[in-house]
Amino acid sequence: MRLLVVEDFQPLRESIVQGLREAGFAVDEAGDGQTALWHASGGAHDVIVLDIMLPKIDGLSVLRELREKHCPSMVLFLTAKDTTDDRIRGLELGADDYLVKPFVFAELLARVRAMVRRKYDAKSSLLRIADLEIDTAQRTVRRGGKTLDLSGREFALLEYLAMNMGRIVSRSDIWQHVYDFNASPESNVVDVYIGMLRKKVERPDSPRLIHTRRGQGYLLAELRD
């Protein structure tokens, strides 16, 4: 899942970004409203963690503009203002959640994960398909009761496929939502990871779950035929 962290106080931004990356998210960061808009306008981020008081363009204006552009990202307001008015203003502008500074990092993480689930209509942190179980909170995967050993990237890819269970996701979708921009999207890095994931997830004695749709992308589903 891809996140954008917008916070002008660098030490705070660094820690949040580090914590979220370690939790398996692909994270972009911005220190002011203008950069935030530049990053977010593509709509690639599942969740944007947005500070209100920002240089150049403040958080509320950033949110207003994103909502005007129908940006699908969920927005978590991070605010040092704790008056009800401020919260109501943020929520009315279309923020999906808010967190008042200072906060416990685990809470930020839990809220971000909950927002990701909401975005993909997942009811719980445990995703199931056939005998495959993906625990997005614990970041563990089990197939037929056996725990699979996945790398962070592999897990992120599987999680994204699972969140879009039954839907075809394109390579560029995967690229946008799962990876940091350190390789060009034209490379076959997505196919390589899909291949690695298949090796770990698919079992000869179980039905295939990761399907390729030529020219369209990939699909995680239990197909009857």
Added chain:
Amino acid sequence: MIRSLRFRLLLQTSLAAVIVLGSLGFALYFFVQRSVNANFNQALLTEARGVAATAEQHGDKIVFDYAPDELPKFTTDDHPDYFEAWIDPDVIIRSPSLRTGNLLRPIHVDDIAYRDIPLPDGRPGRMLTMSFTTTIEPNAEGNSSNADSSRLILLTVATDTLLLHSSLTSFFWLVTGLCGLAIVVSGAILFWVVGRGVRPVERLAADIDQLRENDLSIRLQAPEVPTELQPVVEKLNGLLQRLDDAFQREKAFTADVAHELRSPLAALLATFDVCRSRPRDEPAYIAAIDKSREVARQMQAMVETLLILARVDAGQLTLSVKSLDFADLLEDCWALFLPRAQNRGLAIQWNVPASIPIDSDPEKLRIVLHNVFDNAVSYADDGGAIRVTAQARPGELLLEVANSGSTIAPEKTGQLFDRFWRGDQARTQTGLHCGLGLSLCQRLSRLLHGQIEIESTPQKWFIVRLRVALPAAQKPIPAQPNIPVSEPISAAKPSPGADPRAQHIEPSTRSS
């Protein structure tokens, strides 16, 4: 001292009523008594003249010729009146009522005289004394004796004053009683009137009583109070307004402080939480500790700035004036910012004389310079310029620090002195510039008997001007006008203020 306004008003108006009514009563009684006495005397005189009219002289014989029923009062035994007449020195006639008693014989009578005496029968009475000459009646033969001449007769007539005295006494008590009643009634009316009169004061007191320290937005209603109390209400409302403003400022300030401390706190907590979430190698821990320490230092700087502000506000900060060289102080302070200025590629124009000896408080000046330099280095545009100009004029020290790339609208410069104001809702780096610096500089420059002005020019120069009044005893420094600097000194080359120590001092993050 009686404190109750109602009681005092009541007492004073009652006293006035007592004096007025008492005087009126006394005057009334006095005039009535005089008039009654005059009437009484007139009646006595009439009676005396009646007696005198009966006197006839026949030759040398004086006869009072009257029938008993003509002068009944002098013949009756029941509370009679009396008269007695003399032709010196003999009594010539006495009223029958006198019997054996006597009336006092006046010693000398020029005119009519009245005198209060006890009557022979013991009653209180009044005696009239008069003298008259007899009319000579022609004798029976019709010729008057030329030997006869009119005789001077001394007559006293006395009557009792029982009725007079009892009437006057009754009248006295009537007047006294009426006055007393009037005083009591007016007292009651006054009590009511005064009560009504002071009711607005009581209402005002009740309104004031409704005021609570946690809601100072309530104002007293001026239209409902009497004109005399309007100034009081206006002054109270003015006071309330000022209190309310001060409370609002205080509240906003507290909220701002909380707000400004939250971001660094959040950074600390997030750093700890993330660092603690999994085992790490030593460099990662050291990095986290260093980062936390830096954040804590920024918080400390902000808290210290706040404390200085609070002390200035509370008047606890005093000047400690020393002789110093302002040029040296400028260079010392600038040395801290030189590395940052160099990193940002800022061009420095240093228009400062080699020596500016002044008497002032170096520590307060240092804080001001620190903040002004910090702002200039932080807010100048990348590759921009900073211009520092200083000069001492007689009795005045002038410092001008300007940076290019101002983003402040010229009309907004006044707000810069507000605490936590930072150009916009959107702001520059949190923690580094929490918007307290200029507010602090303003307070400190006032303390230094100076003032600070800010100008944002259309050419995008942001100029801070500090003027500090120097003690009058100060020896005037020969004015060294702005040294025209033809080309900016590059920050890469050390400016005259460059201090080798600068390299060892970490970039200042003092709040400004």
